[in-house]
Amino acid sequence: MTEVTEPAIETVTIDVVLSALADPVRLTFVRALDAAGDWTCGSDVLRETGVTIGKSTLSHHIKVLRDAGLIRTRVDGIRRLVTLRYDEVEQRFPGLLAMLREHGPARARGISSPYTSG
Amino acid sequence: MTEVTEPAIETVTIDVVLSALADPVRLTFVRALDAAGDWTCGSDVLRETGVTIGKSTLSHHIKVLRDAGLIRTRVDGIRRLVTLRYDEVEQRFPGLLAMLREHGPARARGISSPYTSG
DNA sequence: CGAACCGTACGACGCAAATCGAACATTGGA
DNA sequence: TCCAATGTTCGATTTGCGTCGTACGGTTCG
Numbered sequence: 595m596t597e598v599t600e601p602a603i604e605t606v607t608i609d610v611v612l613s614a615l616a617d618p619v620r621l622t623f624v625r626a627l628d629a630a631g632d633w634t635c636g637s638d639v640l641r642e643t644g645v646t647i648g649k650s651t652l653s654h655h656i657k658v659l660r661d662a663g664l665i666r667t668r669v670d671g672i673r674r675l676v677t678l679r680y681d682e683v684e685q686r687f688p689g690l691l692a693m694l695r696e697h698g699p700a701r702a703r704g705i706s707s708p709y710t711s712g
Numbered sequence: 713m714t715e716v717t718e719p720a721i722e723t724v725t726i727d728v729v730l731s732a733l734a735d736p737v738r739l740t741f742v743r744a745l746d747a748a749g750d751w752t753c754g755s756d757v758l759r760e761t762g763v764t765i766g767k768s769t770l771s772h773h774i775k776v777l778r779d780a781g782l783i784r785t786r787v788d789g790i791r792r793l794v795t796l797r798y799d800e801v802e803q804r805f806p807g808l809l810a811m812l813r814e815h816g817p818a819r820a821r822g823i824s825s826p827y828t829s830g
Numbered sequence: 831c832g833a834a835c836c837g838t839a840c841g842a843c844g845c846a847a848a849t850c851g852a853a854c855a856t857t858g859g860a
Numbered sequence: 861t862c863c864a865a866t867g868t869t870c871g872a873t874t875t876g877c878g879t880c881g882t883a884c885g886g887t888t889c890g
Contacts, residue, residue: 608815609739616734621727637866648850653868672857672866687815689807697726697805735878755836769879771838790836790887
């Protein structure tokens with residue numbers, strides 16, 4: 595039983611989405627996934643963004659984002675890949691992802707090229 | 713010194729806005745102000761929405777919303793009136809208020825007419 | 831001036847959430 | 861089969877935040 599499920603997009607409420615995005619780690623994570631554009635390893639996102647948290651904490655945050663309907667998890671061999679649910683989120687909350695994209699990190703520290711180091 | 717100031721809209725970050733809206737009381741409050749459409753007494757909003765919190769707690773929430781750049785406070789005699797910063801918020805976060813408006817309360821309990829009892 | 835009212839400021843409390851560490855499950859490779 | 865790597869789950873800890881009660885400030889009215 596290695597399947598990972600996420601809620602149907604119609605059942606996603608804005609309350610839960612706002613709570614999910616209200617955490618700095620998760621907000622950074624979502625923005626990184628948005629910049630990546632496709633399936634990405636969560637641990638890699640951590641390194642590229644410079645966020646230092648334990649792996650159990652990362653697992654927790656990913657679960658929160660998944661339960662909030664924002665991301666999807668796929669099993670790929672030994673690791674788990676995650677991706678933003680672009681179309682569905684855009685369908686239910688038009689402009690939300692664009693808003694996060696335009697309003698980048700509060701303080702753009704010297705990030706040369708976004709998430710292409712690996 | 714009874715003036716109440718709010719941050720310039722250009723200095724408002726989405727992080728702070730998301731955190732402000734992530735609380736159920738504040739989200740209800742913002743939606744109520746949106747429905748009201750103009751200057752409203754915070755205590756009245758509480759009664760009309762059925763939210764029961766102490767006045768110090770209300771004061772705290774209003775301050776959070778004001779610091780987040782979402783609302784503005786005006787002194788009116790013995791009381792304080794608040795209002796949504798429609799145009800400015802719309803200018804900086806296009807579609808945000810509309811999103812809150814369309815995605816109404818998670819559970820629409822028997823609310824007959826919105827905020828016109830007083 | 832004094833009383834009543836509205837809101838703020840401050841300290842304290844409690845709970846929910848974030849975090850960590852350890853144990854366990856799963857997969858891939860030697 | 862054994863071991864290394866990845867990620868989840870669980871329990872415990874800590875931190876942050878919502879909440880309240882009280883005290884204080886400002887305003888209106890008598």
